[in-house]
Amino acid sequence: xxxxxxxxxxxxxxxxxxxxxxxxxxxxxxxxxxxxxTGLSIAVMEVVKNAIExxxxxxxxxxxxxxxxxFSGRLQFIIDxxxxxxxxxxxxxxxxxxxxxxSSRGRGVLIAxxxxxxxxxxxxxxxxxxxxxxxxxx
Amino acid sequence: xxxxxxxKDGVMVIRLSGKVISGPDLMDLKGVFQTAVGNAExxxxxxxxxxxxxxxxxxxxxVSGHTSLAREGGRMAILNATKKIHELFIITKLxxxxxxxxxxxxxxxxxKE
Numbered sequence: 001x002x003x004x005x006x007x008x009x010x011x012x013x014x015x016x017x018x019x020x021x022x023x024x025x026x027x028x029x030x031x032x033x034x035x036x037x038t039g040l041s042i043a044v045m046e047v048v049k050n051a052i053e054x055x056x057x058x059x060x061x062x063x064x065x066x067x068x069x070x071f072s073g074r075l076q077f078i079i080d081x082x083x084x085x086x087x088x089x090x091x092x093x094x095x096x097x098x099x100x101x102x103s104s105r106g107r108g109v110l111i112a113x114x115x116x117x118x119x120x121x122x123x124x125x126x127x128x129x130x131x132x133x134x135x136x137x138x
Numbered sequence: 139x140x141x142x143x144x145x146k147d148g149v150m151v152i153r154l155s156g157k158v159i160s161g162p163d164l165m166d167l168k169g170v171f172q173t174a175v176g177n178a179e180x181x182x183x184x185x186x187x188x189x190x191x192x193x194x195x196x197x198x199x200x201v202s203g204h205t206s207l208a209r210e211g212g213r214m215a216i217l218n219a220t221k222k223i224h225e226l227f228i229i230t231k232l233x234x235x236x237x238x239x240x241x242x243x244x245x246x247x248x249x250k251e
Contacts, residue, residue, distance in 0.1 A: 102201055102204070104201045107198070111193060
């Protein structure tokens with residue numbers, strides 16, 4: 001059983017590929033199928049990209065920390081950044097209308113929530129933004 | 139992601155396969171759309187029949203392409219979106235702005251109108 005895995009990365013777009021590979025490998029080891037593991041990595045990466053951009057303002061000195069645990073029937077990712085942002089008001093979870101609908105941005109949370117069984121946002125013990133993403137395991 | 143382009147009946151047909159997600163390939167796709175915007179015909183048929191996954195960055199490129207073409211009087215239509223991609227269009231409401239087709243001949247005829 002995978003427990004207590006922690007990955008801490010700088011807020012730099014160049015780490016994206018490495019994080020994606022990490023998530024896919026964890027997913028496969030945890031029992032996510034080959035067919036679904038891309039969906040898992042897309043969901044987690046949407047959250048990580050938002051943490052880098054909206055939580056840490058793309059500042060490489062600020063880190064995003066990813067905690068991974070496998071429980072019975074579920075794979076859990078906790079993603080902490082250094083910000084205090086609220087996706088519901090800062091990004092919106094529903095697609096926009098009019099000009100917002102044709103924006104080229106702002107769909108990451110929606111996509112991640114649709115792919116994963118569970119995604120919510122709150123605060124960690126330091127008062128910074130924490131995302132919790134649950135992926136079901138069969 | 140693999141990108142293939144061809145001109146068919148005066149329409150630029152862009153065929154994508156693989157994963158349309160963040161990465162250098164997306165810059166290539168942006169470049170293809172930029173070429174299409176500058177194209178005399180200005181209409182694009184985007185074949186997604188072999189696209190298994192797409193993330194928000196990939197969607198963003200499609201929306202930018204659609205918007206840029208529309209500004210220049212062109213149109214973009216989607217061909218053969220897979221079930222997963224079609225669902226993505228529904229949850230993001232992009233289905234309300236994208237023209238979608240399952241028959242290439244019908245799509246080309248529509249774009250030539």
